[in-house]
Amino acid sequence: MARRVLAVDDSKTMRDMVAFTLRGAGFDVLEAEDGVRALSVLSSQSVDLVITDINMPNMDGVTLVRQLRAKPNFKSTPILILTTEGGEDKKADGRAAGATGWIVKPFAPDKLLQVVNKVCPGR
Amino acid sequence: MTTGGQGGEYAQFKATFFEECSEILADLDGRLTRLQSEAIDAEELNAIFRAVHSIKAGAGAFNLGSLVGFSHTFEALLDWMRDGRITQNERVATAVVHAGDVLATLVAAAQTDSPVEPDFGADVAEELQALLDEAGRRAAGAAGAAPSATAGSAPARPPVTASGDARDAASDRSETPAAPALDAGITHTDSLTCYRIDFVPRAELFRHANEPLLLIGELQRLGTLETTLRDDRLPALADMDPEDAYFAWTFELVTDRPQSEIAEVFEFVDADCDLTLAPVLPAAGEDADDDDADGWGLFEPDAQDAEAEAGDHDAEPHAAGAEPSPTASPAAATRTPATPEAVAAAIAPTARPTASGAANAAQAKSSVSSIRVDLGRVDRLVNMVGELVITQAMLAQQLQESHGGDRESIRGSDELATLTRELQECVMAIRMQPVRSVFQRMPRLVREVSAKLDKHVRLVMSGEQTEVDKTVIEELADPLTHMIRNAIDHGIETPEARIAAGKPPEGTIALSAAHVGSNILIHLEDDGRGIDRERLLAKALAKGIIAADAKLSDEEIDDLIFSPGFSTAETVTDVSGRGVGMDVVRRNIVNLGGRIQVQSQLGKGTRFTLVIPLTLAVLDGMVVAVGAEKYILPLTSIIESFRPDKGQVSTLAGGGDVASIRGQFYRLVQLHRIFDVPSAITEPWRGIVVLVETASGEKIGIAVDELLGQQQVVIKSLQENYDPVAGISGATILGNGRVALILDIENLTRLPERPAGRRADAGRGPTARPIDEPADVPLALSA
Numbered sequence: 001m002a003r004r005v006l007a008v009d010d011s012k013t014m015r016d017m018v019a020f021t022l023r024g025a026g027f028d029v030l031e032a033e034d035g036v037r038a039l040s041v042l043s044s045q046s047v048d049l050v051i052t053d054i055n056m057p058n059m060d061g062v063t064l065v066r067q068l069r070a071k072p073n074f075k076s077t078p079i080l081i082l083t084t085e086g087g088e089d090k091k092a093d094g095r096a097a098g099a100t101g102w103i104v105k106p107f108a109p110d111k112l113l114q115v116v117n118k119v120c121p122g123r
Numbered sequence: 124m125t126t127g128g129q130g131g132e133y134a135q136f137k138a139t140f141f142e143e144c145s146e147i148l149a150d151l152d153g154r155l156t157r158l159q160s161e162a163i164d165a166e167e168l169n170a171i172f173r174a175v176h177s178i179k180a181g182a183g184a185f186n187l188g189s190l191v192g193f194s195h196t197f198e199a200l201l202d203w204m205r206d207g208r209i210t211q212n213e214r215v216a217t218a219v220v221h222a223g224d225v226l227a228t229l230v231a232a233a234q235t236d237s238p239v240e241p242d243f244g245a246d247v248a249e250e251l252q253a254l255l256d257e258a259g260r261r262a263a264g265a266a267g268a269a270p271s272a273t274a275g276s277a278p279a280r281p282p283v284t285a286s287g288d289a290r291d292a293a294s295d296r297s298e299t300p301a302a303p304a305l306d307a308g309i310t311h312t313d314s315l316t317c318y319r320i321d322f323v324p325r326a327e328l329f330r331h332a333n334e335p336l337l338l339i340g341e342l343q344r345l346g347t348l349e350t351t352l353r354d355d356r357l358p359a360l361a362d363m364d365p366e367d368a369y370f371a372w373t374f375e376l377v378t379d380r381p382q383s384e385i386a387e388v389f390e391f392v393d394a395d396c397d398l399t400l401a402p403v404l405p406a407a408g409e410d411a412d413d414d415d416a417d418g419w420g421l422f423e424p425d426a427q428d429a430e431a432e433a434g435d436h437d438a439e440p441h442a443a444g445a446e447p448s449p450t451a452s453p454a455a456a457t458r459t460p461a462t463p464e465a466v467a468a469a470i471a472p473t474a475r476p477t478a479s480g481a482a483n484a485a486q487a488k489s490s491v492s493s494i495r496v497d498l499g500r501v502d503r504l505v506n507m508v509g510e511l512v513i514t515q516a517m518l519a520q521q522l523q524e525s526h527g528g529d530r531e532s533i534r535g536s537d538e539l540a541t542l543t544r545e546l547q548e549c550v551m552a553i554r555m556q557p558v559r560s561v562f563q564r565m566p567r568l569v570r571e572v573s574a575k576l577d578k579h580v581r582l583v584m585s586g587e588q589t590e591v592d593k594t595v596i597e598e599l600a601d602p603l604t605h606m607i608r609n610a611i612d613h614g615i616e617t618p619e620a621r622i623a624a625g626k627p628p629e630g631t632i633a634l635s636a637a638h639v640g641s642n643i644l645i646h647l648e649d650d651g652r653g654i655d656r657e658r659l660l661a662k663a664l665a666k667g668i669i670a671a672d673a674k675l676s677d678e679e680i681d682d683l684i685f686s687p688g689f690s691t692a693e694t695v696t697d698v699s700g701r702g703v704g705m706d707v708v709r710r711n712i713v714n715l716g717g718r719i720q721v722q723s724q725l726g727k728g729t730r731f732t733l734v735i736p737l738t739l740a741v742l743d744g745m746v747v748a749v750g751a752e753k754y755i756l757p758l759t760s761i762i763e764s765f766r767p768d769k770g771q772v773s774t775l776a777g778g779g780d781v782a783s784i785r786g787q788f789y790r791l792v793q794l795h796r797i798f799d800v801p802s803a804i805t806e807p808w809r810g811i812v813v814l815v816e817t818a819s820g821e822k823i824g825i826a827v828d829e830l831l832g833q834q835q836v837v838i839k840s841l842q843e844n845y846d847p848v849a850g851i852s853g854a855t856i857l858g859n860g861r862v863a864l865i866l867d868i869e870n871l872t873r874l875p876e877r878p879a880g881r882r883a884d885a886g887r888g889p890t891a892r893p894i895d896e897p898a899d900v901p902l903a904l905s906a
Contacts (some may be wrong), residue, residue, distance in 0.1 A: 010173070010177065011142040011143060011177045011180065011181060012139055012141045012143055013136050013143055013181045013634055014180060014181070014184075016136045016139055017133050017136050017184060020133075020135075020136070034205065055172065055173045055176050055177075055200060056173070057173065069330065072636070075330070075332070076329070076332050076334075077332055078332045078333075079332065084176065084179060084183070087634075095331065095394060097818050098330055098331055098332070099331060100331050100332045101333075101390070101391035102391075103899060105180045105184070106180065106183035106184040107184075108409070109133075117335075118337070118341065118391075119332075119333070119337065119391070121337060
């Protein structure tokens, strides 16, 4: 079964790029525009990995991570946060919230796949 | 930057990015406008930050260097505003608003791939940087560090300047997909090295959903791995917490890879475990402190590179001392040398002098692309020019009357007229803005509404550059939004219905703007189902909007959609059809001095045309004479004028006259009765009836003596210069220096008319009553 990823970003450009790259590598990709929608997607579907932006309206990425980690069935789901320019404090925020790792924007396709495979390898 | 890697693979998303940018910028525009006028709250600030942040992220993905550089500095400032390190004041607000303008221009330039001036926006970027630097120094001062310390030691150095750009540059480099680049700067050894790795996970590691097994798998890929499991921390079963971490590992890895690559494996977990990593037999050239630098080319490396480079830049002030820079002020030294450089790097790859004196000179020289001016000043200018136009007209007329044949004077007067007109146009142009800011909001609207209604709609826009007065632009958003909603809801059919009708499943809405004379024409055209006249008529009959025996032309039937409370929707959707209908749109447009027309073909589509004056400061008017008085009727509200036959005018039993045209009766308003004008024509059939339409679509006939011709007039507010007068929306001064009143058609019908023949005075001058004034005391209006 293909691994399934939820890409959360308020920018369609970013969602498109993440989805394009991962789909090309055989992933199923779900998309959500912000944390609130991500939670609603995840309430009905399970995923193997969540990739989320930090700065989003309605619910930001750090809050999303925190909320997911509070749910028993998301305790061991890897969550990657997308950060721009690798701001240390943002990374630390994400880590404190329970994120598994991070990807710095802008990303190259192979780097994205590398990181995704690192935390969510194929079975 | 090569186009390899992501530039190539992700190029297909560029269009999406720019579409997103235009939405973001439109939204940003509104927020920045608010920022200028009021202190905004954290949420608003967050939204502004996000907007810039999104643009920067996308720009980074597409290697739009100058956009990344500028938005980075902009973002840094907003970030500091968010966390209170910079407080909003007028200077900050101005800088932010200017930055918004620069950002929009840079986006537009990137989109069209057109070059911008090398130092475009440099002044704004410098100002942003200056604000950051000042806040940074304040923080440094507050932290007790001597402000005269070298920049490198300042504890709260702003995140941008050189380091920001270095970081971008670093991330650019890291995009290069070739693996060797990752290890650039690290001495390589091909010889095998044995590393000993002690790895003791903490519970947090699991809470972050990291997995030791995956790490072990990764290590295995790097070389030959020997694994020892240490279970000495394992408690008795009864004491075991399933969420805690009890195992630890010791690895021995024999590999030809650099240590940094091993460290990378643990990058996500190094804060959640105790990790020691050291070569058992140290290899030459390996730097144990190198840690994870350049590891993924994705994470830490950027920041570390940046910090390394920032260090270099920070060191520069020392070096700058050796340069022929005359500035000795330590404060200047901490800032200036790095700043213009950073700015120049951010904006364009042009060399910029680093010495502060030269930098200032360059700044002074740099072309300022725009300035922001208090609207009040512009209004005053517009007013003054209005006076000038009037004075010029008066002079011209006097000249004509007194020196009929003096060629020199006439030529001079003509020249003055030309110059005045040009000046007026120039001044009006100051307030002109492209309609883009309104149009930009529409793609999103179309997408949202069509998604909600399960319709496929494509929006095609043209003429976004068409300019209109700022005051007009602000009034356009609501009507356009409403009309587009309507077009999608009522106009465009469902994909199934479209296919059944032999149309492509995707509907098209075309929005365009163009200048025609002193108006802007906005067309909104859809290829939907068109207006079903029979249904419309039936509905209008059922609602009692028209009489059962009314004979309406096709145009008049189409016009019914502007009737108050009229909705053609069969079902009320949550998109439209709640009773706020096209009547409101029409009212908005008419309030702007414009008009709206509809043309439709059943099954083919509907086209709305908005004709809107370019500015609210001048008006295209029809000058009409009533007795000795002159009044101005807004041209846009005039439908037609005619000289009625005696038989067309009838007096109603309760007083008041009506005029009938083509079987329809219209209320007749006799201006001389309302304003009590002496020696006016009292029998409408001896004068002219002008049929006008009010904002609500009501048509009335206005009886005047004669039409004198149309003319552009400068509107003067009665409210400000005199007193509000019922039935009058403003005044203007004609060429002969006389005041003419501009009729407020909306209110004309509500005014009491004096019985014909009764006259209270024979005063001179335009007569009108202030609203509160008793009707019997006519007042002469002083200009």
